Amino acid sequence: MKYTILIPVLFLSFYTLSVAQNPFEDSEAIGKYTAGCVLNPRQLPVDGFGYQVIRTSRNRYYGHKELIQFTERLSTKVRSNYSAKLLIADITKRNGGPMLDDHSSHQTGLDIDILYLKKGNGNNQYLSISEREHLxxxxxxxxxxxxxxxxxxxxxxxxxxxxxxxxxxxxxxxVNPAIKKDLCDKYKKEDWLQKLRPWWGHDGHFHVRIKCPEGDNKCISSPALPDGTGCGSDLNWWFSKKARDEHYKKKLSSPKKKEEVKLPKECLEIL
Ligand SMILES: [Zn+2]
Known part of the structure; x- marks a missing residue:
């Protein structure tokens, strides 16, 4: 009797471990940021030194091992230097793939959304899982x-x-163009500003994309960044009428359907 219960339990735990994360194998990002998946992802623990995951019921806290390590590096510095904790929103579903309700990217476990810190003293507070759910x-x-x-x-x-x-x-x-503008004013010509790319929205959170990890040969990189900090005329364009019109048009056009995203065959096998 005991064994009939034990065997399915053992099988289930092995299955969950092998599909969700196998600590003995490296993660691998496959395909494009907007059409891909991740093998052997790692789960970001919902609480860490310097961060808390919000809306955990969405189950989008899986990512490539290198992204999880980046998140831990960043939040450790933020907590140690500024006594603040980051609030982590979406990374990706287990094994990645399309999440067309909110994102076109976030498919290969290499993208993460992090909320900006608010002015004041509340950035170090512990929030319960249910408090985070409504954030x-x-x-x-x-x-x-x-x-x-x-x-x-x-x-x-x-x-x-x-x-x-x-x-x-x-x-x-x-980041939102207005945020980039503010930082271009404060940090003047510092090189790192090049990596801040203006995009619509992103005014309550920022979106970090890490590079295709070394050895992930099926991971397709984004186009190289333009030279320079991007603080000059390129940035001004975002505040023009032309930019606003373009954005409005884009909003009217219907979002891509799931079937339209062409996934690599390795992803079709696991999603
Ligand atoms: Zn994002």
Whole structure:
């Protein structure tokens, strides 16, 4: 009698371990950031030194081993230097793949969304899992979205982004154009600003993308970054009428359907 219970339990635990994460094998990112998956992902523990995962019921806290290690490096520095804890939103589902409700990327376990810190003293508080469940990124910009809101925006965010951008594994970080503008003013011509890429939204959270890890031969890199800090005319374009019109048009066009994302065959086998 005992064995009939034990065998399925053993099988289930082995199955869960082998599909979710095998600590003896390296993770592997396959395909594009917008059409791919991740083999042997690691789960980011929901609490760590310097971070807390929010909305854990979404089950999107899996990532490539190198992304998990980056997250731990970044949050350790943030906690040690600024006594703050980062709030971690989506990474990817177990094994990655499309999540077309919110993201076109986040498919290979190499992208992570992190909330900006708010001005004030609340950034070090422990939040219960249920408190975190109802948290979502809120804009820290002014009403016209042309600048950060000085009553909400913490200066520590500049330092967090600087630490992240200077991490060798990081490919680029998506931030709202108004946030990039603020940091271009404060940090002037510092090289790391090149990695901050302006994109719509991203005013309550930033999105870090790490590079294709060495040896992941089926991982397809993003196009190289343009030279320079990107603080000049390229950035000004985002505040033009042309940019706003383009954005409006994009919003009207329907989002891609799941079937339209062409996944590599290795991904079709595991998703
Ligand atoms: Zn993102």
């Amino acid at each position: 979502s990124p809120k804009s820290l910009l002014n009403n016209s979205k042309t600048d950060v809101n000085p009553n909400k925006w913490s200066w520590i965010n500049g330092e967090v982004l600087k630490i992240a951008a200077n991490d060798k594994s990081v490919d680029r970080i998506f």
